[in-house]
Amino acid sequence: xxxxxxxxxxxxxxxxxxxxxxxxxxxxxxxxxxxxxxxxxxxxxxxxxxxxxxxxxxxxxxxxxxxxxxxxxxxxxxxxxxxxxxxxxxxxxxxxxxxxxxxxxxxxxxxxxxxxxxxxxxxxxxxxxxxxxxxxxxxxxxxxxxxxxxxxxxxxxxxxxxxxxxxxxxxxxxxxxxxxxxxxxxxxxxxxxxxxxxxxxxxxxxxxxxxxxxxxxxxxxxxxxxxxxxxxxxxxxxxxxxxxxxxxxxxxxxxxxxxxxxxxxxxxxx
Amino acid sequence: xxxxxxxxxxxxxxxxxxxxxxxxxxxxxxxxxxxxxxxxxxxxxxxxxxxxxxxxxxxxxxxxxxxxxxxxxxxxxxxxxxxxxxxxxxxxxxxxxxxxxxxxxxxxxxxxxxxxxxxxxxxxxxxxxxxxxxxxxxxxxxxxxxxxxxxxxxxxxxxxxxxxxxxxxxxxxxxxxxxxxxxxxxxxxxxxxxxxxxxxxxxxxxxxxxxxxxxxxxxxxxxxxxxxxxxxxxxxxxxxxxxxxxxxxxxxx
Numbered sequence: 001x002x003x004x005x006x007x008x009x010x011x012x013x014x015x016x017x018x019x020x021x022x023x024x025x026x027x028x029x030x031x032x033x034x035x036x037x038x039x040x041x042x043x044x045x046x047x048x049x050x051x052x053x054x055x056x057x058x059x060x061x062x063x064x065x066x067x068x069x070x071x072x073x074x075x076x077x078x079x080x081x082x083x084x085x086x087x088x089x090x091x092x093x094x095x096x097x098x099x100x101x102x103x104x105x106x107x108x109x110x111x112x113x114x115x116x117x118x119x120x121x122x123x124x125x126x127x128x129x130x131x132x133x134x135x136x137x138x139x140x141x142x143x144x145x146x147x148x149x150x151x152x153x154x155x156x157x158x159x160x161x162x163x164x165x166x167x168x169x170x171x172x173x174x175x176x177x178x179x180x181x182x183x184x185x186x187x188x189x190x191x192x193x194x195x196x197x198x199x200x201x202x203x204x205x206x207x208x209x210x211x212x213x214x215x216x217x218x219x220x221x222x223x224x225x226x227x228x229x230x231x232x233x234x235x236x237x238x239x240x241x242x243x244x245x246x247x248x249x250x251x252x253x254x255x256x257x258x259x260x261x262x263x264x265x266x267x268x269x270x
Numbered sequence: 271x272x273x274x275x276x277x278x279x280x281x282x283x284x285x286x287x288x289x290x291x292x293x294x295x296x297x298x299x300x301x302x303x304x305x306x307x308x309x310x311x312x313x314x315x316x317x318x319x320x321x322x323x324x325x326x327x328x329x330x331x332x333x334x335x336x337x338x339x340x341x342x343x344x345x346x347x348x349x350x351x352x353x354x355x356x357x358x359x360x361x362x363x364x365x366x367x368x369x370x371x372x373x374x375x376x377x378x379x380x381x382x383x384x385x386x387x388x389x390x391x392x393x394x395x396x397x398x399x400x401x402x403x404x405x406x407x408x409x410x411x412x413x414x415x416x417x418x419x420x421x422x423x424x425x426x427x428x429x430x431x432x433x434x435x436x437x438x439x440x441x442x443x444x445x446x447x448x449x450x451x452x453x454x455x456x457x458x459x460x461x462x463x464x465x466x467x468x469x470x471x472x473x474x475x476x477x478x479x480x481x482x483x484x485x486x487x488x489x490x491x492x493x494x495x496x497x498x499x500x501x502x503x504x505x506x507x508x509x510x511x512x513x514x515x516x517x518x519x520x521x522x523x
Contacts, residue, residue: 047474052461060469073472150474 043155045148054081057151066206069181073147079199080151080161086197087157093236094160100239107159108243110143110166120246128253129246132173139179143169163238164195170242174254175230176262181207182215183266186223193231195238222263233258322419325482334419341476342417348471355466356477364515365412368441371508371517372408381406381431383424384414397423401431408432412441416487425500432522438502443484444493444509444516451512459484490516 041048049057061077068074094100108114120129136142146165149158168187175190177183185207192200208216234257245253254260322331329337345352353361374380383396394400396411396418409428418424428438446452459481467477488496490507493516497505502520509516 050461053465056462056465057468060465064469071472074469077468 042153043149043158045150046153046155046158047150048153049081049151054151057081062202066209069210072145075199075203076147076165077151078202079165079197080149082198083161084152084154084157086195087152087154087160090164090195090197090236090238091157091160094238097236097239099241100236103163103239103241104156104159107163108241109162110169110242111146112142112144114243115143123246126249126251127246128173128242128248128250131250132170132242132246135169135173139172141169141179160238164191164197167238167240167242170240171237173250174237174257174259175227178266180266181210182219182223185211185219186227186262186266189224189227190231193228194234194236218264223266226260226263230257230259323483323486325479325486327482331419338417338419341479344473344476345471348473352467352471352477355470356463360511364441364510367510368410368412368439368517371519372410372437372439374408378408379406379433380408380410383409383411383428384417397427399427399431403430404433404436405431406433406436408437408439410439410441413443415440416442416483422496422500425497425502429501429522434522436522438497438518438520438522440493440497440518441515442493442518443487444507444513445489447509447513455512455514490518493518 057077058081061074061081064071065074065078091104094104117133120133123130143166146162149162152158152161168191171177171187171190172179172183175187177186185204188200188204188207191197192204208219211219237257320331321328322334323329324334324337357364372380381401383399392400396414397420409432411424411428415421415424425438432438446455463481464474464478467480468474471477487493490509490513494505494507497518497520500520501522503523505518505520507516507518
C-alpha cells in the first residue's frame with residue numbers, strides 16, 4: 001500500500017511540475033488528498049472543475065441537449081458551466097434589493113419537503129399558492145426534479161442558480177405557460193431577457209428548431225414579442241420571496257410585475 | 271456445457287469481442303457482491319478495521335465492494351458506448367489481442383471472470399470462486415481485477431481453479447512507459463473522461479473513479495510479482511499502446 005501511495009505521489013508531483021496543465025486540485029477534484037493542498041468541494045454535490053473541463057462540459061452539454069431534448073440534466077450543466085459571470089450580476093442585483101437580499105440571506109428552497117402542500121391546497125382560488133399547486137397538478141410536475149448544482153465554483157452563486165431553477169415553475173405560473181415545448185420556449189425567452197444567462201439565451205434561440213411551421217409562426221409573431229416585453233418590464237423575478245406571497249392573489253402579483261395576459265391561448269393552458 | 275455453434279465470446283465489456291473460437295466451452299463469471307442472492311458463497315466479512323483505496327479516496331475495506339458495485343450498476347447501461355467513446359474503439363483491439371494470445375481451441379475449458387454479459391454465466395465472487403480445484407484450462411480477466419478488493423485473493427483463486435498446465439491471462443490498465451505519452455494520457459484521463467461520462471452517461475463520478483482506479487493499480491512489474499506470489503510460473507507481460515494496458519500471463523505448473 002505504501003509503495004502504491006508513494007508511486008501515486010510521485011506521479012502527482014510530476015504532473016504539477018509541468019507547465020500548462022491545470023491546477024492539481026482541479027485536475028483531480030475531490031480526492032487528491034495525498035498532496036494535502038487541494039481545494040475540495042465548496043458545498044455538497046460540488047465538483048470542482050478546471051477551465052478546460054468547463055469548456056468541454058459546456059460544448060458537450062450543449063450538443064447533447066440539442067441531440068436529445070430529454071436530457072434536462074445537460075441543460076442544467078450548460079447553465080452551470082456558462083453562467084458564472086451572469087450569476088455574479090444576478091447575485092449583485094439581489095443584494096441591492098431588500099427582498100432579494102433576504103432571499104440570499106435565508107436561502108429558501110422550493111421542494112416538497114419545504115412546501116406545506118396541505119396549506120397551499122387550502123388557500124383561496126386565484127392565490128399564488130393555489131394556482132402554483134394547480135400548475136404542478138395539471139402539468140404533472142414536481143418541484144423535486146431539479147438536480148442540485150454541481151459545477152459552479154462559488155457557494156453563493158450555486159444557490160443563485162439553484163434558486164433560478166426552482167423559480168422556473170413560478171414563472172410558468174406567472175406567465176400562464178404550460179410545460180409543453182412551446183410553453184417552455186416562451187418561458188425561456190422571458191428568462192433570457194430577465195437574467196441574461198447564456199443557457200437561457202441559447203435555449204431561447206435553439207429551442208424553436210424542433211417546432212412545426214405553424215407553432216413557429218405563432219411563436220415569432222405573438223409569443224416572443226409578448227415574452228420579451230414582459231421580461232423587460234418586470235422587475236427581477238429572482239427578487240420575489242414567493243414563499244411569503246402564497247396568499248397574494250395571482251392577478252395582483254401579475255399587476256405588480258406588469259405581466260399581461262398571453263396573446264394567444266396555447267393548447268393545454270392551465 | 272456445449273456452446274452453440276454461433277456462440278460469441280462476450281467480454282467483460284459486453285459486445286466488444288470478436289467472434290469466438292467455435293466449440294470452446296466458455297464459462298463466464300459475473301462478479302457478485304456481498305448480499306447478492308445467487309452467489310454460491312458470500313464474501314467473508316473482514317474482521318480487521320482496515321482501509322483501502324477507492325480511486326483516490328480512502329474507504330473502509332468492507333465498503334469497497336459495495337461502492338464498486340454501485341459504480342458498475344451505474345455504468346452498465348451505457349457501458350459499450352462509453353468504452354468506445356473513451357478509447358476511440360481501441361478497447362476492441364486490446365481484447366482481440368488477448369483472444370489471439372490465448373488461442374482457445376475446441377474443447378478448451380475457459381473461465382472469463384468479471385465477464386459482464388457472458389454466454390453461460392455463473393454469479394460468483396472473484397475472491398472466492400464457486401468452482402472446484404483444477405477445473406479450467408484458461409482463466410481470463412479483462413478490466414476486472416483492478417476493481418477487486420483483494421487482488422491477491424483473486425489471483426490465488428485463479429491459481430486454484432486452473433488445471434496444472436493451465437494459463438492465467440489478465441488484460442488490465444497499466445503504467446505508461448513514455449513520459450510524453452504519459453502526460454497526454456493523464457491530461458486526457460482527468461480532463462476529458464469524466465466530462466464524457468457526464469455528457470454521455472450523466473455520470474461524472476463513476477468515470478472519475480475509473481481514471482483514479484487505473485492509477486492505483488500496480489505497474490507491470492509489480493503486478494507480475496503479485497502473480498508470481500500467487501504461485502504462477504513463467505509470468506510474462508506485454509504492454510500495449512505504450513503501456514496504457516498490459517496483458518499479463520502466467521502458468522500453473
